[in-house]
Amino acid sequence: MRRLLAGRLLQGLAVLWVVATLTFALLHLAPGDPYSYQSDRRVAPEVAAHWRHVYCLDRPLPAQYACYLASLARGDLGFSISQSRPVRDILIDYVPRTLELMSLGLLLSFAVGIALGVLEARRRGTFADWGSRGIALFFYSMPDFWLALMLALVFAYWLPIFPISGIENVIAAPTYGWWQHAVDHLRHLVLPVTALVLMTCAGIARFQRAAMLDAIQLEFVVTARAKGVSESVIARHHVLRNALLPIITLAGLTLPMLLGGAVLVELVFSWPGMGFITATAVGSRDYALVTSSVLVTSALVVVGTIAADLLYALADPRVRAA
């Protein structure tokens, strides 16, 4: 078990190093640098030259890479030029917002997906089964940005029941008590989370349905059925429990998909999270911020996968022994 963990962690580190190198290469090989970005105010050439020097941007590429790796190794994520503060501070502000979106999305899409999958498996072949699978696949096929856009159009513009964008009601927020804060925040979460859940629950439902159908054919279920145990008890106690195991693996796989979906959802709903800040930072060639936020995103995925592997190993005695 410990060896498994150590091995996976080492692999994870290797993956992160590849990611860091990749993003570095991607950014530095592209035309422009943070100081060629000027939209409204112009930075004087001598000022730009000064800062280029401070941030090693005037050195050859290998030296910059060494500079970057050295600071990464020290745990220093660098200084964001477009936001004018340390990247660490920015991430402290923005990462929790994405995590919040993600964890709610993950939780709800699993709740909805598993419920749908169980329902479909139990009503296999009926209209409910077909209808539920069809609708789920319909949302699954929807481009995430377009789904978000349509949700905003319908539920924030045509029927103004939810806020259009942002994380809080900036006007009234300072006067709120804690519960009003919570309600306000939840209201802002509804549309983005809905978009994420609609996108991902189809895959989970399909997986759960298949797992249930597999489990139904297992011997002990057949035995239980032969003993005259009622169908709903079988479904709850025997089939569902057995079918839940693969869900852990699935959670690890869904995470990257949710993170990807969250990027566009954040952009459409102006949710100031990781995707939002990464997209903005790429536009302003903010090297430190882009590399760090990509690194954090992939670290999330890597950690998620390792966690899923470990959980699986803990839950499944066959793997645990190995």
Added chain:
Amino acid sequence: MRIASCIPAILLALLAACGGSDRSASTARPTTLVITLPADADNLLPPLSTNETSAQVGAVLFEKLAEVGDSLNVVGDEGFRPSLADSWTWAPDSLSIAFHLDPKAHWQDGVPVRASDVVYSYRLNTSKDVGSAVGPLLAGIDSVTASDSVTAVFWFHARSLEQFLNAGTQMRVLPAHLLQNVPDSSLKTAPFDRHPIGSGPYKFVRWVSGSAIEVSADSTFHRGRPKIDRIIWSIAGSPDAAMLRLFSGEANFMETLRKQDIEQIGKHPNLKAVRYPSMTVFYVLFSERSRGWHGPHPVFGDRDVRRALTMAVDRRRAVSTVFDSSTLLALGPFTSALSTYDPALPRLPFARDSAAAILERRGWVMGKDGVRHKGGIPLRFSLLVPGTSTQRQQMAVLLQDMFKHVGARMDIEHVDFPTMNDRMEKHDYDAAFEGMTVDATPSGIRQEWSTSAARAGGPSNTGYYSNPAFDVVIDSAVGASSPKVAIAQYRRAYATLIGDAPAIWLYEGTTVAGMGTDVHPAHMRADMWWAHLADWSIGDGPAARSASVALAAGTH
């Protein structure tokens, strides 16, 4: 199972029901101006801030010694308004100016503003380790000294028409007692940057990054309490999201509207559109050098071809399609807000037939594919358009169509700002859709269009426009001893530039702001509409609804 599956629905319904109240910005008891804009601020310490959001927030938190007046005069000290300094005296030889601070002025922590703060701020803005964008503008100043606790004296290397402007209005004064212990190089990470304390009309309240910045009125402000109680900058991430916030009542001010938005605002019961002058001109810049510096550009190296292409563009139609018929057409790389502007300047007319005739005369013969050719080279070029600017993209599509009618084929290349600037600096482009913010100082035109700027490389004059006649006139304009002579010379230089058609001058920035009907803006200055935010007010009852575009008070 049944009940459980209803719970989310019930929760959603509850959440939906909870909203709806307190959505309108203006009905909250303390009057609140909610400015919605796309980008978050970067740094609230003025020498370190580089974006416009920070500039707006910085302007209500910190003061300058003096402010440019509404006439936007920048030569001498005529029309300048007192701000932190309530008066100033020139030395007899004009080589120094003494600013007398308002003795009532104080920092929001209670400490009075002193001349030593001015000395400190000057040092900070010129420090190499700070890298303030204002720094280069202060180059004409030799030193700043405090002659007594409320008098700061600026000493100059030489006399110039803009010496008052540079000394009095370029930098904001910062609290030395709070900052002087921070080394220059670690100023960027100082806690002060995110919790600033200034001497301006508003006090900093909070900054939720990526979401909102809030300031509140300082009732002890030395020039009187500002009228609006709170100002919030609500960060929307994109112009579209900002617009939706304005329409939904989550904000009551947005600085620029698009044409369709203006039409929408006319129908909205609680919003009005207000026009104000701007300092931005938009134009299609021709690169007169071929890519990679191999002699003149095959198409744009020819002055007549540039003129013909300019004449092929129906600028009035293009501009009114994307904006509206009242948007000002640009005459040259300057705006109507400048004192050197003259509406009677010459301009190239829209004349498709003469444009075609000129092209024909210059050897560009129409080919079978509808594109002109000259010696095997097609009349084809690409236009760099920043992908983030919807209006420029829309107008580029219209221009493409207009060029097609005279046999020129234009390809549109969407690029982002860094790539665009990078490629322009490397002369790797044919034409670029530029938007330039004009300096309040007319002399900026020399830096942008002179032959020496072209030779120097860098971000100025990337189109390599070069005309000795223009250089001579502009030099004499900048060096003129009296404002009157200067203005006459500037106008001669403008006429030369327009005749050479180094660019197709399209329009002056769209500057129609959208705001709640009860928001009463003070004068909105062309170079910074937010200059007089402290004088704005929000009425109690909704003011008379204006269906059409109103004019900001006191503008022309």
Added chain:
Amino acid sequence: MIALRWLCAAALIAALCTALWRFAHRSDRTSRTQTVLARYVTHPSAMIALVALIVLYVVSALSPWLATHDPIEILAQALVNHPPSRELLFGTDFAGRDVFSRVLYGTRISLTIALLATIVSVIMGTAYGATAGFVGGKLDTVMMRIVDAFLSIPRIVLLIAIGTLWAPLSITSLILILGLTAWFGTSRLVRAEVLSLKEREMVAAARALGARDLAIIRRYVLPNVLSPVIVAATLGVAGVIVNEAALSYLGIGIPDPTPSLGNIIHDGTPYIATAWWVALFPGIVLVVTALACNLAGDGLRDAMDPRQVDR
């Protein structure tokens, strides 16, 4: 006139579908393709998807002939953001261009890009996965860590970064980039398949007989990985078309005035509140395309999987 052309297109589609049906139901089931097809056509949802795909491809291939207007022509200033009408089926956009014709042409471009990009990704993924799986050892570990790294970055982030940094992308480079960011999953799939094949007797036997690696790959490995790869490719088209749309929606994909489904939505977004039709119709086509690809992929998977049971 246009109506007549549409009738012709409908007839063509009908003829194609019938031909396919006939082919699948020929009595002499000798080839594997036919067996698969026969099993495929019994799948109702997969059949609907196939018909939808045929309709999409035929209509978009004939788009120059079926369009009511020139997709990049600016009709008139009065027709800016005009709502749908009998003349202008899907209305007009901000510049006064016919959205219906733009959607037709846009579908063609989006489908072409998706198809070509998928081919790129399948070739890349198969080659990469087969190499890693076949060679094994250290090389395999390194190659798979690189795939892990790519898979841990959301694809859209990668695409946004490349698209923004190297704007503007030509259509060729767009295809390459979409293809080169879509092969990671396929390569894992192929590698797993190759690893399991390597253990089988026939490969061991061939190797014992002195067959060269390349020959083994061609003879035994490729035919066996074909079916999972085809399924992955069909599903991949849906992913690529959505990603292309997302890029164009963000303004970094296909530049104006060339229409693509994504950039029509991009044009409509600022005016979504007033001119919803500009963003709605291309979105519907996108959903239909992606849904059809997904259903067809599922159908193919079921049809090709010999272990498949009726579920």
